[in-house]
Amino acid sequence: MSDLTKLTLKAALAGLKARDFSSVDITKAHIEAIEQARGLNAYVLETPDQALAMAAESDARLARGEGGALEGAPLGIKDLFCTDGVRSTAASKILGNFVPAYESTVTSQLWRDGAVMLGKLNLDEFAMGSSNETSAFGPVINPWRRDGSDAALTPGGSSGGSAAATAADLCLAATATDTGGSIRQPAAFTGTVGIKPTYGRCSRWGIIAFASSLDQAGPIAKTVEDAAIMLRSMSGHDVKDSTSLPVEVPDFASYVGRSVKGLRIGVPKEYRVPGMPAEIEKLWADGIAWLKDAGCEIVEVSLPHTKYALPAYYIVAPAEASSNLARYDGMRYGLRAGGPSLTDVYEESRAQGFGEEVKRRILIGTYVLSAGYYDAYYLKAQKVRRRIADDFDQAWQTCDALLTPTAPSAAFALGEQSDDPIAMYLNDIFTVTTNLAGLPGLSLPAGRDAQGLPLGLQLIGRALDEGTLFSLAGALERAAGFTAKADRWW
Amino acid sequence: MAIDAATVRKVARLARIREPEERLEPLAQELNTIISWIEQLEEVDTDGVEPMTSVVAVALPLRDDVVTEGGDTSRILSNAPKSADGFFIVPKVVE
Numbered sequence: 376m377s378d379l380t381k382l383t384l385k386a387a388l389a390g391l392k393a394r395d396f397s398s399v400d401i402t403k404a405h406i407e408a409i410e411q412a413r414g415l416n417a418y419v420l421e422t423p424d425q426a427l428a429m430a431a432e433s434d435a436r437l438a439r440g441e442g443g444a445l446e447g448a449p450l451g452i453k454d455l456f457c458t459d460g461v462r463s464t465a466a467s468k469i470l471g472n473f474v475p476a477y478e479s480t481v482t483s484q485l486w487r488d489g490a491v492m493l494g495k496l497n498l499d500e501f502a503m504g505s506s507n508e509t510s511a512f513g514p515v516i517n518p519w520r521r522d523g524s525d526a527a528l529t530p531g532g533s534s535g536g537s538a539a540a541t542a543a544d545l546c547l548a549a550t551a552t553d554t555g556g557s558i559r560q561p562a563a564f565t566g567t568v569g570i571k572p573t574y575g576r577c578s579r580w581g582i583i584a585f586a587s588s589l590d591q592a593g594p595i596a597k598t599v600e601d602a603a604i605m606l607r608s609m610s611g612h613d614v615k616d617s618t619s620l621p622v623e624v625p626d627f628a629s630y631v632g633r634s635v636k637g638l639r640i641g642v643p644k645e646y647r648v649p650g651m652p653a654e655i656e657k658l659w660a661d662g663i664a665w666l667k668d669a670g671c672e673i674v675e676v677s678l679p680h681t682k683y684a685l686p687a688y689y690i691v692a693p694a695e696a697s698s699n700l701a702r703y704d705g706m707r708y709g710l711r712a713g714g715p716s717l718t719d720v721y722e723e724s725r726a727q728g729f730g731e732e733v734k735r736r737i738l739i740g741t742y743v744l745s746a747g748y749y750d751a752y753y754l755k756a757q758k759v760r761r762r763i764a765d766d767f768d769q770a771w772q773t774c775d776a777l778l779t780p781t782a783p784s785a786a787f788a789l790g791e792q793s794d795d796p797i798a799m800y801l802n803d804i805f806t807v808t809t810n811l812a813g814l815p816g817l818s819l820p821a822g823r824d825a826q827g828l829p830l831g832l833q834l835i836g837r838a839l840d841e842g843t844l845f846s847l848a849g850a851l852e853r854a855a856g857f858t859a860k861a862d863r864w865w
Numbered sequence: 866m867a868i869d870a871a872t873v874r875k876v877a878r879l880a881r882i883r884e885p886e887e888r889l890e891p892l893a894q895e896l897n898t899i900i901s902w903i904e905q906l907e908e909v910d911t912d913g914v915e916p917m918t919s920v921v922a923v924a925l926p927l928r929d930d931v932v933t934e935g936g937d938t939s940r941i942l943s944n945a946p947k948s949a950d951g952f953f954i955v956p957k958v959v960e
Binding site: 473476575588618620682683686687689704705706708709710711713717718719721722723725729735737738742745754755757758797811813838 | 868872873876877878879880881882883884892895896898899900902903904905906907908909911914915916917918919920921923925926928937940941943944945946947953955956957958
């Protein structure tokens with residue numbers, strides 16, 4: 376039965392509905408696969424008993440001819456989503472054995488639609504990182520290796536567990552979150568599909584906050600259509616999140632396979648960065664050619680403030696993080712250390728509980744918000760952010776979507792960039808602009824580099840126009856014909 | 866604007882994170898590297914640009930001021946490092 380893990384989400388849902396196999400069958404197959412893949416360190420908590428109980432309930436509903444859009448499908452959940460009665464850590468020591476007494480809105484919608492939870496997936500601590508190396512549980516290992524090498528590669532970050540688990544068939548699909556590229560860069564590094572929808576599509580309620588004006592949930596999946604199926608269940612207005620948009624959720628999957636003829640595709644010249652590997656240049660050119668073949672019109676566009684997106688991000692995100700993470704004070708939950716005075720407890724709990732990168736970002740955030748520096752840094756960054764958003768508005772005058780590479784390189788080796796924060800930050804150079812502007816961005820696998828590693832292309836769309844991205848991604852997916860999987864070594 | 870060890874000490878204090886004395890200088894260097902990279906933002910002309918505080922161009926929604934949930938004391942306290950009689954126990958705040 377273990378080949379049930381190889382199914383796409385769409386095929387699995389069809390098989391479940393047709394009763395070709397049960398939810399318990401496919402859930403068991405995944406539980407076994409997870410047990411055999413512990414070397415990947417993708418899951419930080421396995422919940423097999425809960426999974427089998429949920430699967431049995433799904434089977435009962437399916438037997439009655441009932442069931443929701445994800446009925447019986449086993450999924451992985453990034454450990455940034457609070458799950459009622461199930462430990463949620465953000466991969467930080469400061470949350471310790473925190474067990475939420477509530478369920479995030481996004482995951483509650485998955486269970487409403489009949490999905491089964493396999494467990495909680497590893498990530499960079501508080502989603503701060505691009506390589507999964509800041510996790511208190513240690514890094515996830517990418518299922519992909521370079522040809523002829525057994526060097527351990529990063530799956531990217533922060534949603535490295537979500538991407539690795541999906542790529543290694545340890546779940547049919549996974550939830551993820553993206554503040555600067557944390558869905559799309561791991562998807563690109565693992566040969567999976569990831570979409571960060573428009574800010575406000577998915578409720579942030581119950582997702583452990585990093586930078587609230589940038590954070591957005593989305594899926595990582597095996598195919599474009601699977602990502603569309605997941606996103607529909609994850610999306611929707613929620614009164615508990617004041618920035619959640621009161622708009623209809625389209626049937627995203629219905630956009631996959633639609634003709635893209637006549638769509639105008641912008642190619643931003645500022646995304647041609649120095650030092651970009653020739654393979655990524657070529658992949659980008661391939662993507663342009665595929666869309667041209669599909670009847671799209673290609674236009675060169677300019678997003679002149681692109682190079683300022685990352686520096687602006689590294690003011691806005693740490694500033695918001697320093698505020699959001701002020702709640703971890705050792706009083707109501709999580710780690711409490713030091714004493715006897717209140718200040719000692721605060722300072723010692725936070726010193727012991729947070730990892731180095733999280734501390735670094737809290738310090739930067741505190742600095743840029745502190746008296747005398749607020750205007751020079753934070754206010755300036757918010758103004759530059761407006762300029763970046765205006766660049767996109769300008770681009771939409773002449774095109775309907777943008778095509779870019781997802782990341783400036785293929786997956787790199789663990790330890791390769793961890794000594795240089797800025798080199799690490801540059802991983803998000805092509806993805807962070809959409810977070811600042813609140814726009815949807817999708818990454819899909821489109822080719823491999825000379826060493827056999829997957830490479831991703833990114834599509835960026837207008838606000839709330841995920842449908843067009845799914846149509847374009849469907850066309851690119853067909854043209855690229857990317858079907859490679861990592862050779863199983865784990 | 867160079868950050869020195871004294872600035873790091875002050876910022877760490879504001880952030881309520883204990884940093885040992887020997888970490889202040891290395892942290893100052895790290896933060897300087899990052900801040901000087903960030904300072905390229907000065908090149909951008911932002912005269913008359915309205916700061917962007919939200920990407921969602923909608924007014925903050927309001928709801929009726931009614932109690933919708935509550936009575937969850939035991940669930941709220943379930944993760945407390947220390948609690949008694951329905952309260953969080955914290956270190957003494959006033960002498």
